[in-house]
């Protein structure tokens with residue numbers, strides 16, 4: 001491995017066992033070297049930087065004090081785990097982060113014994129930790145279980161479910177609350193206010209000041225006692241009470257960058273053999289790297305960057321992102337209709353709700369990492385006459401699924417679900433793929449489902465969703481850049497359940513749903529060159545399907561291909577159900593459904609992932625040839 005930074009101490013460390021006997025000064029030097037290594041590595045890989053920089057000292061201290069991997073260390077979300085990976089035998093691969101065949105950008109069981117539980121969706125660590133703690137107790141083991149959860153992630157309902165259960169149990173579990181007063185954007189909600197009051201209360205500060213003055217020149221033993229008294233007072237003033245009422249022993253807040261404070265606290269907690277403990281650690285997201293510290297988002301997610309200047313490499317886009325098109329379209333519609341409101345679950349930037357909120361600050365709501373609440377909150381708004389657009393990535397909407405069924409569809413409430421990141425998303429890998437929304441929403445009565453094949457279609461689908469006020473609507477669109485085609489100035493609503501034909505042929509029909517349309521048109525060109533006249537149609541709707549169009553394609557062609565950027569059980573299945581119900585399959589049409597394979601696909605570039613998934617133009621051609629029993633086309637280069 002080519003060393004990019006000067007890390008003489010880190011070079012001697014392969015696993016945490018190598019740092020257990022380090023002196024305090026060595027631990028401090030090691031933390032500095034780990035920080036340099038992470039900055040250098042992410043400058044070439046891109047990825048999540050700010051969160052990891054904020055937990056460098058905490059990571060080194062935990063692995064120094066606890067006997068990992070026997071002591072279980074569970075990271076919430078896992079985007080902050082790069083320092084952890086550097087210290088747990090993966091430094092040699094750290095520059096493969098988020099690349100095809102490389103390290104995952106999150107913790108992953110299959111990757112290391114030091115990753116006892118995978119993550120990426122937030123707020124799971126306390127629940128998982130309790131599972132490990134109870135298993136330990138049932139086995140009669142003595143290991144520690146440490147869950148590290150951020151101030152953003154602890155706002156999600158699942159964290160309260162876990163604390164409610166853990167707080168009432170006598171299972172020894174350590175929860176470290178990493179409070180950096182940031183989520184992806186600044187944190188929102190009452191919990192965030194409670195935490196930020198923790199160290200800033202007037203009364204606490206006054207008492208602290210008086211105590212400090214009293215013991216300023218006192219001998220060390222008195223100073224130490226005063227320090228303990230100060231810590232206890234601090235905890236009593238604030239959040240500590242709240243957590244203690246839940247059954248956790250609260251310790252903190254502790255400066256998460258001060259190893260002289262951190263290590264003794266971790267050692268004490270390690271040696272306590274009592275019930276659940278919550279250590280409130282205060283850190284700074286992006287700590288130790290000025291460009292991150294000084295940026296609004298603390299370099300939460302970055303592309304490759306220049307280490308000296310912090311300047312990120314930006315590719316010049318040929319087209320706006322689908323997110324941008326969504327935001328602009330919603331703003332355009334909201335200017336005409338003041339009943340339109342926008343909702344995000346802690347992702348204003350990623351969903352485009354930030355732009356919407358800049359124009360309509362009183363009509364945009366960031367509810368924190370709380371997708372379940374976001375959905376039913378939207379339901380309440382819709383039930384009382386508003387037109388809520390719930391902008392939640394496809395993958396994160398999974399967190400609010402029962403709310404979609406129970407609160408929205410059964411009551412047939414006109415909530416609009418704007419599902420960004422549909423399909424495969426690249427570097428974030430399987431945990432973030434928007435693979436299942438067609439299947440999990442298409443099976444729900446009352447739901448209308450659309451997929452945008454390009455940005456003009458997305459703009460029309462936003463208009464369609466605005467116009468549909470008699471039930472729930474979902475529309476999906478891909479991560480990243482759109483196609484560059486022109487967007488209508490005043491997009492008109494689509495006719496519900498109507499698809500469109502883009503290319504007429506007579507032997508093969510490709511019925512596409514979503515942005516695979518581009519590959520379908522490419523495949524049609526290739527098939528034509530092999531003498532196979534090919535029709536290409538865009539379904540636009542997975543529910544209700546354009547049944548007339550589907551039956552026409554099945555009736556007038558020898559081969560019918562359906563294709564979607566979704567799992568089995570989605571658009572293709574709906575087509576098969578429809579054709580089988582009418583008996584149209586009896587006429588011998590050779591129908592082949594092309595979906596994502598029934599596996600979780602590891603990270604790579606989206607193009608490579610779709611190639612692996614068998615959803616690119618060559619794969620379409622191959623499926624047609626196979627259906628016709630003809631020799632396959634020349635193998636792709």
Ligand SMILES: Cc1ncc(C[n+]2csc(CCOP(=O)(O)OP(=O)(O)O)c2C)c(N)n1
Pocket residue numbers: 051054077079080120121122149150151152153154178180182183184285345346347369371396399
């Ligand atoms: C269920 C879910 N919703 C949204 C996200 C997107 N997300 C990733 S990190 C993050 C913020 C986490 O904030 P915090 O827990 O405070 O960690 P920090 O980045 O501050 O270290 C969000 C919203 C997610 N990973 N999981």
Ligand SMILES: CC(=O)[C@@H](O)[C@H](O)COP(=O)(O)O
Pocket residue numbers: 048077079120184301350421425428432479
């Ligand atoms: C860690 C996490 O869940 C988010 O940061 C996510 O990686 C954002 O995804 P996008 O980069 O597609 O917005």
Ligand SMILES: [Mg+2]
Pocket residue numbers: 150151152153178179180181182183
């Ligand atoms: Mg945070």
